[in-house]
Amino acid sequence: MPSAALAGATAPPRTAAEVAPPEHRPYAGLVSDTPDVHLNLNVRGMANSATVSINERSNALLAQGRDIVKLGLGQSPFPVPAPVVRALQANAHQKDYLPVRGLPALRKAVADYHRRGDGIDREGDDVIIGPGSKELMFLLQLVFYGDLVIPTPSWVSYAPQARIIGRQVRLLPTRAEDDWRLLPEGLEALCREDPGRPRIVILNYPSNPTGGTYTVDELQELAAVARKHRVVLLSDEIYGELHHTGQHVSIARFYPEGTIVSSGLSKWCGAGGWRLGTFMFPRQMHWLLAAMASVASETFTSTCAPVQYAAVEAFVGNPELDEYLVRSRRVLRAIGRYVAQRLRAAGIACQDPAGGFYLFPSFHAHRDRLRARGIDTSPEMVARLLDETGVAVLPGTDFGRPPGELTCRLAYVDFDGDMALSHATAGANLNEAALRRLSPRIVNALDRIGEWARMEPARLTAVSG
Numbered sequence: 001m002p003s004a005a006l007a008g009a010t011a012p013p014r015t016a017a018e019v020a021p022p023e024h025r026p027y028a029g030l031v032s033d034t035p036d037v038h039l040n041l042n043v044r045g046m047a048n049s050a051t052v053s054i055n056e057r058s059n060a061l062l063a064q065g066r067d068i069v070k071l072g073l074g075q076s077p078f079p080v081p082a083p084v085v086r087a088l089q090a091n092a093h094q095k096d097y098l099p100v101r102g103l104p105a106l107r108k109a110v111a112d113y114h115r116r117g118d119g120i121d122r123e124g125d126d127v128i129i130g131p132g133s134k135e136l137m138f139l140l141q142l143v144f145y146g147d148l149v150i151p152t153p154s155w156v157s158y159a160p161q162a163r164i165i166g167r168q169v170r171l172l173p174t175r176a177e178d179d180w181r182l183l184p185e186g187l188e189a190l191c192r193e194d195p196g197r198p199r200i201v202i203l204n205y206p207s208n209p210t211g212g213t214y215t216v217d218e219l220q221e222l223a224a225v226a227r228k229h230r231v232v233l234l235s236d237e238i239y240g241e242l243h244h245t246g247q248h249v250s251i252a253r254f255y256p257e258g259t260i261v262s263s264g265l266s267k268w269c270g271a272g273g274w275r276l277g278t279f280m281f282p283r284q285m286h287w288l289l290a291a292m293a294s295v296a297s298e299t300f301t302s303t304c305a306p307v308q309y310a311a312v313e314a315f316v317g318n319p320e321l322d323e324y325l326v327r328s329r330r331v332l333r334a335i336g337r338y339v340a341q342r343l344r345a346a347g348i349a350c351q352d353p354a355g356g357f358y359l360f361p362s363f364h365a366h367r368d369r370l371r372a373r374g375i376d377t378s379p380e381m382v383a384r385l386l387d388e389t390g391v392a393v394l395p396g397t398d399f400g401r402p403p404g405e406l407t408c409r410l411a412y413v414d415f416d417g418d419m420a421l422s423h424a425t426a427g428a429n430l431n432e433a434a435l436r437r438l439s440p441r442i443v444n445a446l447d448r449i450g451e452w453a454r455m456e457p458a459r460l461t462a463v464s465g
């Protein structure tokens with residue numbers, strides 16, 4: 001006779017209704033037939049983040065044997081620099097929980113790094129380390145009571161985070177004619193509507209999704225408006241080190257008392273999957289840091305210990321890391337400018353990037369041709385582009401833009417970063433011939449995009465038929 005436990009283990013799974021009658025099922029809804037009713041209203045109907053979804057869809061098509069060029073997910077193409085990998089290996093034995101705000105040596109290294117690179121005078125005490133800057137942004141929004149102001153186009157996760165928490169989001173649209181930059185007048189007008197209202201304004205540059213940045217004058221003007229209205233500025237500078245000519249300037253220089261600087265290992269150190277982000281606060285805002293640390297202590301406890309030890313190496317820096325960065329920038333600048341120029345040649349509007357690895361092209365000049373093919377919106381456009389050419393990009397709607405604008409975000413990262421770095425020596429000529437060798441998939445995607453955009457409806461029927 002089998003034991004009851006064994007019998008249970010081999011029996012087919014039963015529904016909640018079979019397990020007990022409803023009156024004996026106090027948690028019935030949690031295993032239930034109508035699970036939606038028990039979801040927090042703020043997350044009901046929410047899908048996976050747009051970038052994760054495009055990656056999954058591209059992988060599914062790849063698994064079907066399709067040739068897919070992945071320009072959707074924005075992940076660094078470069079390997080983690082060797083000294084940082086060695087530091088992680090050497091610290092694999094670090095097993096203890098670390099202080100909730102982060103390893104003291106790392107907090108100091110981050111403050112020193114910002115002092116060296118950005119001229120911002122901060123101490124280790126001003127820094128908090130988290131499992132990705134994304135998580136720190138979520139905590140900040142959770143503990144701060146006020147609106148979130150997001151210039152659009154903007155990174156995909158700011159607004160959904162605010163929605164999860166139940167914060168009011170104010171989108172501040174920018175214009176292609178202004179290279180998608182937030183203008184001081186726009187910020188001023190928004191702050192004037194309700195002058196006393198507490199707000200966090202997010203500024204992200206070099207920008208995901210546009211690749212654009214700000215001049216020193218523009219930063220000073222924005223800082224003056226922020227100071228006048230006493231807004232909290234969250235300056236997302238995670239692509240700062242990837243300014244293509246190494247000339248990133250932090251707005252914290254011009255509004256030190258009101259700016260939180262967000263950064264991390266994910267982009268410039270190619271270590272997105274290591275999950276380490278940093279926030280640096282002015283002294284005046286330690287109340288926010290302390291509240292974030294309290295919530296962190298009740299949720300993630302502390303960031304992965306070996307990764308924090310390895311990150312000390314990254315933030316302290318050394319000549320090998322400097323060279324890695326110089327070469328990364330060289331490669332990104334050459335590919336980014338080449339892609340932008342090829343898109344423009346195909347009648348697709350696109351500014352040259354100043355940093356990072358993204359572009360935000362607009363197909364508006366092809367509007368009539370696309371409409372004749374049944375494409376009126378950016379989600380329709382990118383879905384058809386993927387199906388008909390195998391090129392994966394994200395629609396402008398995911399970045400807060402109107403559907404009819406026909407914009408998309410293209411991440412020019414589908415190339416062998418290791419090989420590209422080894423070629424990008426000082427004086428290397430990264431001309432078109434070199435880029436065809438170093439990033440053949442991207443060049444091929446550009447051929448496909450250009451041809452697809454110009455296709456007439458009749459030709460398309462012939463091709464797909």
Ligand SMILES: Cc1ncc(COP(=O)(O)O)c(C=O)c1O
Binds near residue numbers: 134135155263264
């Ligand atoms: C603009 C921007 N901010 C923040 C992040 C989050 O980075 P992480 O959580 O890896 O630090 C990303 C990642 O894609 C990003 O593009």
